[in-house]
Amino acid sequence: MTPELQQAGAAKLAEFAAKSAEGQTSGDRSAGYGRVLGAEPDFAHGVALYLDDITVTFDGFRALNALSLAINVGELRCIIGPNGAGKTTMMDVITGKTRPDAGTASFGSNIDLLRLRENEIAQIGIGRKFQKPTVVEQLSVFENLELALKADRRARASLFSRLTGAQLDRIGETLQLIHLLPEAQRTAGLLSHGQKQWLEIGMLLMQEPKLLLLDEPVAGMTDEETERTAELFLSLEGKHSLVVVEHDMKFVDQLTEGWKKVTVLHEGSVLAEGPLSEVQANPKVVEVYLGR
Ligand SMILES: Nc1ncnc2c1ncn2[C@@H]1O[C@H](COP(=O)(O)OP(=O)(O)OP(=O)(O)O)[C@@H](O)[C@H]1O
Numbered sequence: 425m426t427p428e429l430q431q432a433g434a435a436k437l438a439e440f441a442a443k444s445a446e447g448q449t450s451g452d453r454s455a456g457y458g459r460v461l462g463a464e465p466d467f468a469h470g471v472a473l474y475l476d477d478i479t480v481t482f483d484g485f486r487a488l489n490a491l492s493l494a495i496n497v498g499e500l501r502c503i504i505g506p507n508g509a510g511k512t513t514m515m516d517v518i519t520g521k522t523r524p525d526a527g528t529a530s531f532g533s534n535i536d537l538l539r540l541r542e543n544e545i546a547q548i549g550i551g552r553k554f555q556k557p558t559v560v561e562q563l564s565v566f567e568n569l570e571l572a573l574k575a576d577r578r579a580r581a582s583l584f585s586r587l588t589g590a591q592l593d594r595i596g597e598t599l600q601l602i603h604l605l606p607e608a609q610r611t612a613g614l615l616s617h618g619q620k621q622w623l624e625i626g627m628l629l630m631q632e633p634k635l636l637l638l639d640e641p642v643a644g645m646t647d648e649e650t651e652r653t654a655e656l657f658l659s660l661e662g663k664h665s666l667v668v669v670e671h672d673m674k675f676v677d678q679l680t681e682g683w684k685k686v687t688v689l690h691e692g693s694v695l696a697e698g699p700l701s702e703v704q705a706n707p708k709v710v711e712v713y714l715g716r
Contacts, residue, residue, distance in 0.1 A: 465532030465548060465634065472497045472635050472665040473518065478527030480513050480692070487513040488524065489692035495635070500661040502676045503669045504703075505689035506713045511669045514689070515637050518667075519552050520545045531635070551633030555640045557620040561613030565604050565623055568612050569595045572627035594630070601659065602626040603652060618649030622656065635665045642675050654678035673714075676700055688713065 465472075473495040480488040488510045495501050503511055516522035517529060520542040529537040537545060546552075559568050573591055587595070599605040602622040607615065612623060621641060628636060638657075642650040650672065657666060657679055670676055680686055680700050688696040688703050690712050696703045703709050 463534060466534040467497045467532045467634075469533050470497050471495070472499070472532065473667075474528070474530045474533075475514070475517070476528045478514075478517055478524045478529060480510075480517060480522055480524045486692050488517065490527070491689075491693050493687065493694065495665050495667060497634075497665055498662040500657060500666045500668065500679060500684060502679055502684070502686045502700075503667060503689060504671065504673075504676060504686060504713070505695070509689040509713075510692040511689055512639065513692075515552060515639060515667075515669065518545075518637060519550060546631075549632070549634035550637065551628040551631060551635070552637040553621075553624055553628055553639060553641060555643055557617075557624045559612045559615075559620050559623050559627065561611070563612055564609050565599070565612055565615070566595065566608045568623055569598055569626055569630055572630035575631070598626045598629055601629070602656065616649070618645040618653070621645065621649075622653070625656065629660075633664060635667070636660070638666065638668045640670055641668065642670065642672050650675055651678065673700070673704075 471494050473493075475491055475493045478488050478491045479486060491510065491514060493514075503514070505511055513522060517524050518537065520537065520540055523538065531537055531545075531548060531550065535548060537550075540548070560571065563571065570587065573587075573595065596605070599608055602625060604615075604619060604622060604626065607619065612620065615623065625636075625638075625641070641657075642653050645653065654675055657668065658681075660666060668676075668679065676686060677700055682701070683699055685697055686700050686703050687694055688706075688709050690708075695712065696706045696709050698706075704714055
């Protein structure tokens with residue numbers, strides 16, 4: 425690593441540390457966790473996420489219209505639907521960015537998501553990946569993962585301390601999982617688009633999310649990258665619940681392996697649910713989405 429890069433890395437870490445310290449004084453994630461929740465999500469009923477009758481209105485326009493949806497623990501669910509169907513708004517409600525006008529949203533059977541702030545929702549184990557990767561370009565792949573690990577409340581005390589053996593092992597395992605072990609020392613800014621997306625997924629994984637929300641994860645990827653991303657998600661299934669919003673039907677087909685449930689959203693509610701082949705043959709789905 426060049427001295428410039430080291431300096432840039434140190435500056436980023438310092439900036440990050442300052443933000444963490446700020447959070448600590450103004451109701452940060454760990455403080456919020458204890459204050460608001462005091463409990464881990466209860467997954468005993470096998471459901472990770474429940475949305476019930478959620479309505480979101482923007483200036484009189486219903487972006488979500490009595491939307492109900494349940495995602496099981498460990499399930500990989502693909503959500504498809506035409507532009508404007510409400511997919512992003514749904515993710516915004518789950519992550520606390522948008523408050524619905526009506527309805528309920530819970531994580532496990534006990535945690536009311538509508539009472540939590542965005543940072544608190546991240547803290548209880550809901551990770552979100554936006555379409556555009558937001559890795560720290562000046563840092564190496566390894567340092568990005570290290571940063572994500574240390575953003576975790578459980579490791580905050582050790583922001584500037586050396587990584588423990590267990591932490592190094594976790595970073596190593598994640599590097600392998602996201603196919604970036606050979607690129608560990610590479611500056612993130614030099615990675616391909618697909619590799620940046622994987623790195624960002626790796627950063628989310630460092631926080632051990634129970635539910636991962638992924639918005640068009642393969643947009644802009646090559647066919648090979650798309651295929652490897654499908655393999656990655658399939659390897660995460662079971663250990664995490666995954667909600668994948670995607671327009672790429674080949675990718676959805678790979679992920680659902682011919683049998684898993686796909687949800688079709690249209691005009692803010694569920695239009696159809698079932699295996700991909702079934703929803704693709706559904707005349708209502710063809711009319712509003714696939715036939716276009
Ligand atoms: N902040 C907002 N103010 C006003 N209207 C909004 C706002 N956010 C979303 N909308 C509208 O709500 C509807 C649902 O948008 P949303 O982005 O959730 O759809 P989407 O299914 O994610 O679409 P895409 O596939 O294009 O990303 C759209 O008609 C959109 O214009």
